[in-house]
Amino acid sequence: MDQAEGRGADRPSASRLSPAARFFKATEIDTRFLGMIAALLIIWIGFDLLSGGRFLTARNLWNLSVQSASVAILATGMVLVIVTRNIDLSVGSLHGFLAMVMGVAQARYLPEILGFGHPAIWLLTLMAGVLLGALVGGLQGFLIAYLSIPAFIVTLGGLLVWRGAAWWVTSGQTVSPLDSRFILMGGGPRGAIGDTASWVLALLACAAILLLQAGSRRRRRRFGFPTRPVWAEALMAALGCGAILGAAAVANAYYWPAGTVRQWAAANNVTIPEGGLQISHGIAIPVLIALAAGVIMTFVARRTRFGRYVYAIGGNPEAAELAGVNTRWVTMKIFIIMGVLCAIAGAVASARLQSATNSQGTLDELLTIAAAVIGGTSLAGGAGTIAGALLGALLMQSLSSGMILLGLDAPLQNVVVGLVLVAAVWLDTLYKRRAG
Amino acid sequence: MNAHVKDQTPLVEMEEISISFGGVHAVERASVDLYPGEVVALLGHNGAGKSTLIKILSGAYRRDSGVIRIRGEEAAIHNPRDAKAYGIETIYQTLALADNVDAAANLYLGRELLTPWGTLDDGAMEAKAREVMGRLNPRFQRFKDPVKALSGGQRQSVAIARAILFNARILIMDEPTAALGPQETAQVGELIKQLKSEGIGVFLISHDIHDVFHLADRVTVMKNGQVVGTGRVENLTKDEVLGMIILGKCPPGATPGPGAA
Ligand SMILES: Nc1ncnc2c1ncn2[C@@H]1O[C@H](COP(=O)(O)OP(=O)(O)OP(=O)(O)O)[C@@H](O)[C@H]1O
Ligand SMILES: [Mg+2]
Numbered sequence: 001m002d003q004a005e006g007r008g009a010d011r012p013s014a015s016r017l018s019p020a021a022r023f024f025k026a027t028e029i030d031t032r033f034l035g036m037i038a039a040l041l042i043i044w045i046g047f048d049l050l051s052g053g054r055f056l057t058a059r060n061l062w063n064l065s066v067q068s069a070s071v072a073i074l075a076t077g078m079v080l081v082i083v084t085r086n087i088d089l090s091v092g093s094l095h096g097f098l099a100m101v102m103g104v105a106q107a108r109y110l111p112e113i114l115g116f117g118h119p120a121i122w123l124l125t126l127m128a129g130v131l132l133g134a135l136v137g138g139l140q141g142f143l144i145a146y147l148s149i150p151a152f153i154v155t156l157g158g159l160l161v162w163r164g165a166a167w168w169v170t171s172g173q174t175v176s177p178l179d180s181r182f183i184l185m186g187g188g189p190r191g192a193i194g195d196t197a198s199w200v201l202a203l204l205a206c207a208a209i210l211l212l213q214a215g216s217r218r219r220r221r222r223f224g225f226p227t228r229p230v231w232a233e234a235l236m237a238a239l240g241c242g243a244i245l246g247a248a249a250v251a252n253a254y255y256w257p258a259g260t261v262r263q264w265a266a267a268n269n270v271t272i273p274e275g276g277l278q279i280s281h282g283i284a285i286p287v288l289i290a291l292a293a294g295v296i297m298t299f300v301a302r303r304t305r306f307g308r309y310v311y312a313i314g315g316n317p318e319a320a321e322l323a324g325v326n327t328r329w330v331t332m333k334i335f336i337i338m339g340v341l342c343a344i345a346g347a348v349a350s351a352r353l354q355s356a357t358n359s360q361g362t363l364d365e366l367l368t369i370a371a372a373v374i375g376g377t378s379l380a381g382g383a384g385t386i387a388g389a390l391l392g393a394l395l396m397q398s399l400s401s402g403m404i405l406l407g408l409d410a411p412l413q414n415v416v417v418g419l420v421l422v423a424a425v426w427l428d429t430l431y432k433r434r435a436g
Numbered sequence: 437m438n439a440h441v442k443d444q445t446p447l448v449e450m451e452e453i454s455i456s457f458g459g460v461h462a463v464e465r466a467s468v469d470l471y472p473g474e475v476v477a478l479l480g481h482n483g484a485g486k487s488t489l490i491k492i493l494s495g496a497y498r499r500d501s502g503v504i505r506i507r508g509e510e511a512a513i514h515n516p517r518d519a520k521a522y523g524i525e526t527i528y529q530t531l532a533l534a535d536n537v538d539a540a541a542n543l544y545l546g547r548e549l550l551t552p553w554g555t556l557d558d559g560a561m562e563a564k565a566r567e568v569m570g571r572l573n574p575r576f577q578r579f580k581d582p583v584k585a586l587s588g589g590q591r592q593s594v595a596i597a598r599a600i601l602f603n604a605r606i607l608i609m610d611e612p613t614a615a616l617g618p619q620e621t622a623q624v625g626e627l628i629k630q631l632k633s634e635g636i637g638v639f640l641i642s643h644d645i646h647d648v649f650h651l652a653d654r655v656t657v658m659k660n661g662q663v664v665g666t667g668r669v670e671n672l673t674k675d676e677v678l679g680m681i682i683l684g685k686c687p688p689g690a691t692p693g694p695g696a697a
Contacts, residue, residue: 219559220559222559223559223560223562223563224563225559225562302556303555303556304554304555304556305548305550305556308537308541308545308548308556311534311536311537312534312536312537312541312545313534314536315534315535315536315537315582315584316532316533316534316535316536318530318532319531319532319533319534319545320534320545320546321496321515321516322494322496322516322526322528322532323516323532323534323545323546323598324515324516324517324520324545324546324547325545325546326517382534382535382536383536
C-alpha cells in the first residue's frame with residue numbers, strides 16, 4: 001500500500017476545500033467562537049448607535065467587565081457541570097448564602113477576635129467561604145454521584161435550602177459595611193490595579209501567548225506531526241496580543257472621578273495641578289479574578305487527567321466507567337469546584353455592592369447556565385469551552401447593560417434576554433447540523 | 437496448538453457464575469476456563485448470555501454468585517479497574533468509546549501519559565496511537581477527529597488498539613470484527629495468532645463459525661444463559677457446533693454443561 005494513497009483515503013484532500021475552509025483549517029480558528037465574537041461586536045455597535053455613542057465608552061466597557069465578573073466566574077464551573085450531563089440550579093442561592101456567611105465573618109466575628117481593620121480579615125474570610133463552598137458542593141456532589149439522585153433534583157433542593165439558609169444567617173438583615181480590603185475584590189477606583197500594572201500584566205499575557213504557541217509548535221515538531229503554517233501562527237498571535245493590549249488600553253482610558261482624585265490627593269498630600277489630575281483605573285480586580293478563573297479552569301479542562309475524564313464522561317459515561325475512570329469521584333469533584341467558585345463569585349458580588357444581602361444572586365443560576373449554553377456548551381453533554389462561557393457571560397451582561405442604558409423597563413429586558421437565549425441555541429443547532 | 441496441558445494452571449477459571457437482571461437469569465451457573473496462549477471461543481444465539489458472562493470477568497457487572505480464579509488464585513473483581521489490574525483487557529461489543537474525544541484520548545482513557553509536570557502528554561499519546569493504529573489499520577490517519585466522526589470499522593480498530601496497548605495477559609474480544617472489512621478482519625486474525633504466541637489467553641465471541649474454527653483452540657457454547665458444552669475444535673465438526681447452538685445438543689466430542697439438552 002502506497003503511503004500517499006493511504007493518506008488520501010482518510011482525508012479530504014486540501015485542494016477540494018474552499019479558500020475560506022482552507023483558511024480556517026490553517027489557523028485552526030474555531031468558527032463557532034468567531035461567530036460569538038461577531039455577535040458581541042454587533043450587539044456593542046448596535047447599542048452604541050442606539051444610545052448615541054454612550055455604549056462604547058471606556059467607562060461603560062469598564063463597568064460592563066466588572067458587572068460580568070461574578071456570573072463569568074460561576075460559568076467557568078458550570079461548563080464542567082453541563083459537559084458531564086449534569087446541571088447546577090443552586091449556584092445563585094449558594095453564592096448568596098456564602099456571601100452572607102462571609103459578610104458576618106468579616107463584619108462581626110473576625111473583628112472581635114483580631115481587632116477591627118486587621119489586614120488578614122479579608123483573606124481569612126475568603127478562605128472560610130471557599131472551605132464552606134467546597135463542603136456544600138461536595139455534599140451536593142456526593143448525593144448526585146454516589147446516591148445517584150439526579151443533579152436537577154439535588155440542586156433544585158439546594159436552590160431552596162441555600163436561599164433559606166442565606167436569610168437565616170442574620171434573620172434577613174443586610175450585612176455592611178464590609179472589610180475595607182475585602183471590597184477591593186468588587187472593583188471601584190481602588191479595586192483596580194492602575195495603568196502601569198495593567199500594561200505590565202498585558203505584556204506578560206502577550207509573552208505567555210507567544211511562549212505557549214512556540215511550545216506547542218516545538219512539541220508537534222518533535223513528534224513529527226504537521227504544524228500550522230507560519231503566517232497562521234503569526235496572525236493568531238497578533239490577534240490575541242492585539243485583543244489583550246486593546247482591553248488594557250480601554251481600562252486605562254477610564255479615569256478616576258474627580259471626587260475620588262481629590263480625596264486621594266488630600267490623603268497623600270498631593271497638589272492637584274491646573275486642569276486636574278488624570279488617574280487611570282486600569283483593569284479591575286474582579287475582572288482579573290474572573291480571568292484567572294478562566295485560565296485555571298481552561299488549564300484544568302484541557303491539560304489535566306481530571307479534565308480529560310470530565311469530557312469523556314460527557315461523551316459516554318458508560319465507556320468512561322468501563323475504561324476504568326472513577327466516574328463518581330470525578331462527578332463529586334466537579335461539584336466541589338463549583339462550590340469553591342460560588343464562594344469566589346459571592347465574594348466578588350458582595351464586595352461590589354459593599355454589603356451582603358440574603359437576596360444576592362437570585363436568578364444567577366439561570367444567567368450562569370445561559371452564559372455557558374450561549375458560549376457553546378451542549379446540554380447533551382460532552383462539549384463546551386471555558387472561553388466560550390466567559391464570552392457568553394459578557395454577552396448576557398452587555399444585553400442587560402445596553403438595555404438599561406437605553407432606559408428599557410426591567411420586564412422588557414427579561415423578555416429580550418429570554419428570546420436571545422432561545423435564538424442563540426437555535427442558531428447553534430443549525431450550525432452543528434451543518435458542521436456535522 | 438499445544439496449549440492446554442492438563443496439569444498447567446489455567447489463566448482464568450470462572451466457576452458456577454450466575455447473574456440475573458430483575459427476573460431474567462442472564463447467566464446461570466456457567467463455567468469456563470482459559471489457558472495461557474489459548475483462544476477459547478464463546479458461541480451462542482443472540483441473548484444467550486455471552487456478553488454478560490465476559491462483562492463479569494471484565495468488571496462491568498458484579499456476579500450474584502460464583503467464583504473467578506486468575507492463575508489459580510481467587511480474584512476480587514468489583515469494577516473495571518480491578519480487572520485491568522489483573523491484566524484483563526476487553527473489546528466490548530458496543531466498543532465503549534468516548535465519542536467526543538479523539539483516537540489517542542480513547543486509547544489512553546483512564547491511563548493517560550503524563551509529562552513530568554503532571555499534565556497530559558498529548559504528543560506522546562498521539563505518537564504511540566499512530567504506531568499502534570499503524571499495525572492494525574495502516575490507512576488510518578484521522579487522529580485529530582473525535583471518534584464519532586470515524587467509520588464503524590475505524591472505531592472498531594480504535595477499540596482493538598486500546599485493548600492491546602497495555603500488555604494484556606487476558607484479552608476478551610466481543611465480536612471484534614463485526615464491522616471490519618476483509619483485509620482488516622484478516623489483520624485481526626493475524627493479531628490474535630501473534631498474541632497467542634506471546635502466551636496471552638483470548639476469549640473470543642463471534643457468530644462466524646468459520647472464523648472460530650480457524651482461530652480457536654476450544655469452543656464453549658451457551659444457550660439461554662447456560663453452558664451447553666465445551667470441546668476442542670479438532671474433536672468437533674461445524675455441524676455439531678451448530679447443533680449445540682441451535683438445539684442445545686452436546687455431541688460426544690465435547691464435555692456437557694448444565695445447559696445440555
Ligand atoms: N443490563 C441488562 N439489564 C437487563 N437485562 C440484560 C442486561 N444485559 C443483558 N441482559 C439480558 O441478558 C440476556 C443475555 O444478554 P447478552 O448480552 O449476554 O447476550 P449475548 O449472548 O451477548 O447476545 P448477542 O449475540 O446478541 O450479543 C438477554 O436476555 C438480555 O436481555
Ligand atoms: Mg453480546
